[in-house]
Amino acid sequence: MRRNRVWFMVGVGVVLALVIAVWAGSDEQRNATPLDPQNPDPDGAQALAQVLEDEGVDVTIVRSADALHDLEVDSRATVVVTSTDQLAPSTIRRLRDDTTGAEVVLVEPPHHVLAELDRRLEAGPADDETTGDCDDQRFDDLTITVDSARAYDTANGCFPSDGGFVLADGRDDASYLGAGQALTNDQVLRGDNAAVALRLLGSRDRLVWYVPTYDDALDDEAVSLWTFAPGWLAPSLWLTALAGVALILWRGRRLGRLASEPLPVVVRAVETTRSRGRMYRRSDDRGYAAGALRAAARHRIADHLRLGRGASAAEVVSAVARHLGRREEEIGALLSPTAPTPDSDPTLVRLAQELTQLMREVRRG
Amino acid sequence: MVISGRVPLLLLAGVAAVVLRPSGSTVLLWLLAVTLFVATDLLLAPAPGAAGLDRKEPGTVRLGDPAESVVTVSNDGGRSLRLDVRDAWQPTAGASGNRHHVVVPAGERRVLRTSLRPWRRGDLRSYGVTVRAWGPLRLSAKQRTFDLPGTVRSLPPFDSRKHLPSRLAQLRELDGRAAVRVRGQGTEFDSLREYVRGDDVRSIDWRASARTPHVVVRTWQPERDRRVVLVLDTSRTAAGRVGGADGVPRLDAAMDAALLLAALASRAGDRVDFVAGDLKVRARLRASGARDIALRLQEAMADLEPMIAEADWDTLAGAVQGFGKQRALVVLLTPVEPAAVQQGLLPVLPALTRHHRVVLASVRDPELNRLAEARDSVDEVYDAAAAEQELRRREWTTGVLGRLGVHVVDADAERLPPALADHYLALKAQGLL
Structure with missing residues (x-):
């Protein structure tokens, strides 16, 4: 600490000396x-x-x-x-x-x-x-x-x-x-x-x-490079410039026009799906997105557990709870269409990942 | 008018003159002299039209195979011609080394060969032949482009050909099978043969057995001379590229499936008809019993491109009915795109299913399932929600089609041809054609 103070004083001294020298x-x-x-x-x-x-x-x-x-x-x-x-x-x-x-x-x-x-x-x-x-x-x-x-x-x-x-x-x-x-x-x-x-x-x-x-x-009193240049230099440069123009004309002329390609229309097939996803995102429609994800998860699980196409949400929830040995409220909070919608983007991401996890568990157990 | 590389060199040579006589007027005089030379040369240059051009059509090749564009330059005039000739093709025709420098003496002809290697399906066209005729000093030339039409037809690839041998083997197994499984509607009596152990006793022909010392059974063969109608949808839904960045358009995958099914059906003795279209019919092919059906189908499909328009299924169904009233297996090569199916296809389906057995072969996009499973960020989760929605709608559409009596074969681009062929074989085995 003391050493630091000494160095600090030295630094201040040097700066002061410099300032004074410059001012003087x-x-x-x-x-x-x-x-x-x-x-x-x-x-x-x-x-x-x-x-x-x-x-x-x-x-x-x-x-x-x-x-x-x-x-x-x-x-x-x-x-x-x-x-x-x-x-x-x-x-x-x-x-x-x-x-x-x-x-x-x-x-x-x-x-x-x-x-x-x-x-x-x-x-x-x-x-x-x-x-x-x-x-x-x-x-x-x-x-x-x-x-x-x-x-x-x-x-x-x-x-x-x-x-x-x-x-x-x-x-x-x-x-x-x-x-x-x-x-x-x-x-x-x-x-x-x-x-x-x-x-x-x-x-x-x-x-x-x-x-x-x-x-x-005055400007024209200055001595320039041209004063020392030999007399043939300027005309030679003119000729070189002309040759440059000729060079451009020579290389610039194409042997026939450019061949063009009639291109077919090809788009990514998932493009419409992705743009729909972006639309949900822009309108921040978390409720809709969560609903779609939950419905899809219920559907898959119902298929896997052979509950039939007509199984109601409540039936799926109780079947999953029985299958995994977990409480119905817990599963219902994930799967049920009446469960609260996520109130922020991180919660939505967590819900989506938990749904994936749940489907994996059902498939495994 | 064209000048050569000699003109700038000639102008540069003027530097020597300028050194000897350093003045601005020397430059002007030199420029004048060069211009005079160039103008004289241009006047003396023969007209490009003096060269007679003739093209030999390169014909048809498989995609990726080499072809050759042959242009003959003839000189009927009295002067020798010094020419630069460019045989231009559209870029995907893969013309390499298409600039030729050639001297044609009076009264002779020269053949210019440009190798082509098409790397796109379809009719690839030439882009005109440009001729540059040089003057005697080779300082300047006259240039003109002549329209000399030429087309190289590059056939769609038949990648699923590798599945053909195994499916043909399955087809042969169906032949001569003497089991009750094969009997029933849609099978035909083949021949009588001696009973061996293991044959179904129900297929013993008692009347024939009475006339011989042995027990005789009837054998059956799958029905022949059925009709298969392939309907290729070239509307906007066919333009979608499936798979990742290096995926193929749905149209190409559907063509592959059509080729395999056509090859298989023609070997099985069935007649194959083909129609492709969107707003109107783009291609039509009646191939009754042709052996080289795959090649003819490739020819018919070569120049088809997807259109940005909704398919008019009334027209396409009309084209199917136009092939004949006989019951047929109608294969619709169109994706299960909920909106397009509901608005276009569903209304005309009952009319088709009343007369024919209808199968819908759809190219599935694996990207959609990938999209539904990726859930690591907010963007991905919203995309996943949209993808799940889409998948559900597809499933619902498939269900509706099933209730209308349409079987849906939905598979990835590489899996669709064998899946469709297997479905055909299953129908054949059950005599349901």
């Missing part, structure tokens, strides 16, 4: 995407987002193109776009339309996004350490130190490296940051990364952090 976990919004403002992992950017918020910048996290559209971004805001590899042509167009006037920072835009923005733009590897040197006074003498970075060969920009810029100025107030690692929780404290990030993203009152996803892309 559900409270915290976490996201495992690299550079996500809600990702506390080494490759996330939660630290930067929180510091910006603490510094008085209004940080809004947006995860879909529709939400970005609803936000009505104006010139007082900075828009930073991470996970740029998930931008589709249509989402890029919407991003451009929805952020007119605002300063847009695309973090490490991949080739297909750059191609959409500016066809001539090329990206190449950059030095791990680059020092700010540009028109923009904010980044003077600041150094970005990351594990790997990329440079974009635009006309203007900051942090020059190998003929391009790590922070490149694109068209329409857009700029491309080739050193996304500078924003991560892991590397934001290296060199002057923190200062660069804060000055880049915190220069205006409002920061819109847009994390695009493929879900916003």
Whole structure:
């Protein structure tokens, strides 16, 4: 008993711990995407987002193109776009339309996004350490130190490296940051990364952090299996389908109609008797059924004891009592037509079985 | 119009063309080419009517014995015919391998044999002959079904034949018996022979003994040339299947009994007439002294099926009277079904019993007694009550028939033929025919 109580307490404890863990976990919004403002992992950017918020910048996290559209971004805001590899042509167009006037920072835009923005733009590897040197006074003498970075060969920009810029100025107030690692929780404290990030993203009152996803892309922008299929595959499938139709026509045509059989009428001979039995059953006519069974038993016994066809019920009862050496009332309760009728189905079954038993005894004795 | 399996294969071969020229138009062109080939082939295919069809009737077989359906295909035209022929029969005729592929050169004929194994009694009919004539490329064919009537008659089984030898032996024992037991009405004088110890002294012919040095007795033989009329009821009561799930319809059991009695009576020198019917007379047979009475009776009964209608006993009794005024043993092969007997049979019985000796042979259903004895559940008890009622009504009907002078032979399907034969022999022995 005591042991049981201990196990019970342990069980309750485990359940409580689980509930608390789940509750605590559900409270915290976490996201495992690299550079996500809600990702506390080494490759996330939660630290930067929180510091910006603490510094008085209004940080809004947006995860879909529709939400970005609803936000009505104006010139007082900075828009930073991470996970740029998930931008589709249509989402890029919407991003451009929805952020007119605002300063847009695309973090490490991949080739297909750059191609959409500016066809001539090329990206190449950059030095791990680059020092700010540009028109923009904010980044003077600041150094970005990351594990790997990329440079974009635009006309203007900051942090020059190998003929391009790590922070490149694109068209329409857009700029491309080739050193996304500078924003991560892991590397934001290296060199002057923190200062660069804060000055880049915190220069205006409002920061819109847009994390695009493929879900916003239009249906026909998706890449399907057909893109890789050889040109002859579709016509071949058409031909195969036609061959299938021909196959159906070939196998479906019978050699003459089905032969049918004129069937004679055959029913079970006892069918009428059985249905009469079911009718008694449905109307619960126990009195009638008991009467029929008793009459049949009297008849058989009278035949067996050679009492003759005209023997009355009373004569049969007394003859049976004499034959078996039992009391007349006892036999009468079974055989007599005036005996009480069974009041339930089990009693009727018992009566029927007792009658069978009685007939057997008469035959034996 | 019919296409062959070559058409889908030909269409599939188009994949090679599509690989060489991957375009939708290639598919269309290929389809067009195949359609053109098929259409040409169809145009060139000979008409199925060019094949002359002739059938040889398979005739009559015993139930379960093999038969053969023979169809001759002749080609009177100038072109060779490439045909698929199906000789269709109704399923119970048991036609196996009835699809034939045959090439008939010009001016020749081919014989197609389909083996049949009927597994139902009656006239089993053919279902037409379908001919498919292929074109020269064998891509497409023309098809038509011709009505070529054919019938295989499958005789009802004579399972009770096994009882015949023992009953014939009993019949021979009746012959030449010189006992007073046999004497009386309905026996005929046979011959005189010498007295041996044990003969009844009352059968000594004193007048003949006076002319010879020995004591001579007369011997008697059972009467010959009596008439037996079998009346087979094919009404609704004959449709009932007796016995368990694999039981036989009452009609089949009654046929078996009729066959045994007919075979026995014809051997005993009696004439057997047969009539079967329900609302009207379905079959009638006068078989005066025929030796192969069983076979002729089987032929007459082959195509009888029970009708869902009440028997018109006026008509049937009229048919019995139509066989002649001579006194006969009239055997009614109908079940003791209380309702049917009371309403149909009882009114006409007095007219029959006035002229003839009437016996009613009834196929009993053992299932009814089983139903009356099973009493383990509520359903069974109610069924038992209904069965007991039915049994009592039957007994009462049998009693009524007995009072009208009709003897009732009531037995299970397998026991009825010998029971009826034994009753006939008993009547014969007593000279009561």
